Amino acid sequence: MESKPPLPPFSEETARQKVRMAEDAWNSRDPARVVQVYTPDTLWRNRAEFPQGRDAVKAFLERKWARELDYRLIKELWAFAGNRLAVRFAYEWHDDSGDWYRSYGNENWEFDDNGLMRRRYASINDLPIAQEQRLFHWPLGRRPDDHPGLSELGL
Template sequence: MAAERPPLPPFTEETALLKVRAAEDAWNTRDPARVVLAYTEDSEWRNRDLFLRGHEEIVEFLTAKWERELGYRLRKELWAYTGNRIAVRFEYEYHDTAGQWFRAYGNENWEFDANGLMRRRYASINDLAVAPEERRIAV
């Protein structure tokens, strides 16, 4: 039997908010092994122009992401929910090895299985270079 990851669908506003907060908290650890536990073994992702499938590809992607996106800090906001789907808007900040800060904006569409694991994640993301004094997300 597959592991459960409450809250389970169908989502209410309260449970959708809990799911969004749990995702934000996990991603802010920058620990790919922890983050991947929220996804099905065969989870499908579209992240910008990349298409990933399964835990191995997700961990590889997240490891590389957080090696180049230093000081990463994320905020997610519930946008909509219904049944087993949640939509979020998000922003995160990070800097590169040269010290240039960026703010990334985007939207994600999530679909969950009956056990509360995310089986699909589709993300559209844009980056904006920002000066250190323009940062909005405290580390």
């Protein structure tokens, strides 16, 4: 049986750790890596898409990162209880025309006893921004530890 610590029930410390681990995985933009933190039968809602299972989530992420270029994400814990986390996030990206966006959202996560996410419900809004309005300037990949989070950036 797969296990992805930290395991529920979450404390504030382990909830924050789980959120940062998810942020790091998503910033890798590697669908094969990202899907390993979800149950094989995971259920998602992401905007108007409802992928079910790792294969569908992997295909979704491949399409997402082919469209959302130079993607950089920050996640922040909002609330936690037992095996559930509420997370807010923002990410910046541009399309193939060079138009920049900052996407804002909230996610509700539910984990199984092994620390794998079995449910992910996301609501997301996109804000067109000028390149000069970008706030996420680290090199592609993991956000540096000294880079401000959402609250510090006033987002």
